Amino acid sequence: MARLNNETIDDYTNHLIELLKKNANLQFREEFLQLHPTDQAEIYAKLVKEQRQNLYEMINPEEMADIFQALELQEQKELILELDQHYTSEMINHLYTDDAADLLSQLDESAAHALLKAMDLEDANDVKELMAYPPKTAGAIMTKEFISLASSHSAQQVIEQLREEAPNAETIYYLYVVNEQDQLVGVVSLRDLLTAQSNELVQNLMSSRVVSVDSDTNQEEVAKMIKKYNFLAAPVVSSDGTLLGIVTVDDVIDVLEDEATEDLGEFTAARGATDINVSAFQSAKLRSPWIVLLMFFGLLTAGVIEQFEETLNQIILLAAFIPLLMGSAGNAGTQSLAVVVRGLALGTLEKKGLFRILLKEFSTGMMIGFICAMTLLLIIPIFYGSYMVAVIVGMSIFCSLSVATIVGATVPLIIHKLKIDPAFASGPFITTVNDILGLLIYFTIATSLLHYL
Template identity: 55%
Template sequence: MFQKGGGDKWTLIQLIAVYVYYPIKYGKRPRHGPFSDNREAENMVKLNNYTREEYKKYIIQQIDSEDTLTTHATIMDLHPTDRAEIYKELSDKQRMFIHTALAPKEMADIFEQLDAKDQEFFMEEVDERYAANMFDDMYADDAADFLAEMDDTKATEILSIMQEEEAEEIRELMSYEEETAGAIMTKEFILLREKEAVSEVMERLRKEAPDAETIYYLYVADEEDKLAGVVSLRDLITADPSDLVEKAMSTRVVSVEADEDQENVARLIKKYDFLAVPVVTQQNTLVGIITVDDILDVVDEETEEDFGEISGTRGSMDANLSSFSAAKKRAPWIVMLMFLGLITANVIGQFEETLEAVVLLAVFIPLIMDSAGNTGTQALAVTVRGLAVGTLDRKGITSMVRREFGTGIFLGIFCAVTLLLLIPIVYENFMIAVIVSVSLFLTLSVSTVTGATIPLIIHKLKIDPAVASGPFITTLNDVIGLLIYFSIATSLLQYLPQ
């Protein structure tokens, strides 16, 4: 369940260097890690007050001078995120030196902060043994996420080098379907037993807590390994040391099954304000936990996915993609919308005689189309968000559609009144103002309903509602708006100046 520290031999070498080699060379042992005296330690404190750029230059100086001890101490003094930021800016040669200065266990913190592309570069620069030792010391869920994206042959080779227990946990996580609770859970948790004494648990925590993902909530299993309860760290601290865990724990445990969709897990954690949630099998056997930091990644991932669907840019939002790759991913949407655009053009063509009779009507086509598309997209965003966060039940859906329809009516009234006042002044034609105003009023009223209901229909068909993207809704509402506009204009053509 816990890492065994595959990088311990590197750490041992560094300790020997600091406490054996250093005294031989300089005549004394460093008082603060690799620093030989208090003056150098004070310099380190001063460095912490430097700007990030100044600090980076200092680290690069140590790297270029191949000062392993100072480089190691200076880098490890930083937050893992800052280490990763500096690491990404190093040259190939400087990164190779970092790999020798840091143990695989220490490199794991940097690796987890890198984006996918930088992680791939890292894997090309180190040998499988170093990578395997690093994965041994990573949380199993993070290692599984990366290895699942690797070439199967190379991933299998790395897993064969890893320690068996860690490799088996990663294989288990990789066996779950993507975007399920099992795929994002972690195996590094502390499992308690009902009959354990609180004093025994506290002693275990001192030893095992450093390797656990979280210890704020601890889950309890019965003799058959079934999830029996949960106990908080606060409860353990305040309990009588002689009490058994079953006395301190709560038996009302909220859990999720391993095949549960990750979005549902996110909603659950948000609803209960959990820091973690246990993952169980259908037989209620505890197999892992999901922590709130993993859920933040899920929320970010799902938000990006939905935003990509709504904007028609799914798969092409990565800033590292080339122009050609981004265009290739967006092309299907653009081509489909181009054909839908032909429908819009055909609608205009059907009313060619009306346009020929009153050319001024063409001036307001963009106004009708843009207003319809924008209003529909706003309603779409409201619906998709409601479905995404799970706030729409049957009653909520009816209320939401009614509200959006009312919103469309009020927007239509505001815009219609504005145009009734403005168009006669600019174009000196009151009848045109009436046609455009009434058309816009009806168009906005219908567009909000269209934008709100289409995602609901798609959701009912078990399809991601985000695929009812903004461009799709916009094109559909363009057609509806033009039909309304030209139908009214044609019916009132006799009242218009020819």
């Protein structure tokens, strides 16, 4: 199928709209259906309502199913409402079961129920099954369109079977072997099957110690397993080993990207609140607890500073450098955090010694601290006229950056080991810890120096 790049998509959309306007329906249909469904979907989403109504008359429900599969869930949800019910149920019959289940779970219960009733009984049952699994599990993301074989068939027989079943399967490249009770007993790749003698039996070709996941396995674990073994799909089984469905690599890419960007939420103490599709009120409800919790830590820093009110009274200029010190320590700590979190995510960290990591971060912190201290020793006397403050700030930044990198590297490692809520290893929490330590260092140095002078 032809595929368009971003520039041509716009041109092509205009071209197709022109055809619609001219009522050149046959030509429109022919050109449109030659495109890759992903591009069809992109064009479809750009049409105005009237043009879409035209489209529905030219495109049958089966063709529409391909387009729908390529739309974002949110778009599917909005567009399905303008289709008539008969057309919709026909189309859903032709969706892969995982996509059908995702779509129906977006609709309100009565609409979903009505559509399920109008669907083919077998398809409807498959979809209902998928909808019953808890979200973000293997069961919820798997599809029912897999190919299963009997181990007693020959390679040739299987190829005959594939000719029949291929059009309705999500992948035909991994073939799953089941016994009479539909229990998974082996897997054979189409590659092995093709290169085998045509009378060779499946049982001699298949690998019998087959990888599978339970239907309640977390989707991230499924994704990591598929990634680790470079699989194109993984079979999902019930507790008694019955083959229930498959998870394919394209779904896994979405899961991995979703999880990686979800980490941004954890990283910024906005956990579970980075979805763009929630209301301001909902968003405030999810985000304010973190801000308020962190604010209470902030009250601790206020307590620290209050303890040193006398020192501050002697040199009020010290207050001016509180943000600079806190900011620098916070930034250095967050960098260390990023290094360690990335190492944990990519699995490159486990192989290094823990001690070596900490030593490296500490050395890095000292070096950066030294550079900052030297810079400030030069600049502060020039702009603020105080050598005393320059020395205090310089010494403080050196010490607090060294400490900050240690904190930034240690906290996520501890969190990882203890398996507590990773949101607590996020930037804001580490920054807050570093704030308090940095202020203590600052005012301790300031008070001591003032004392001795």
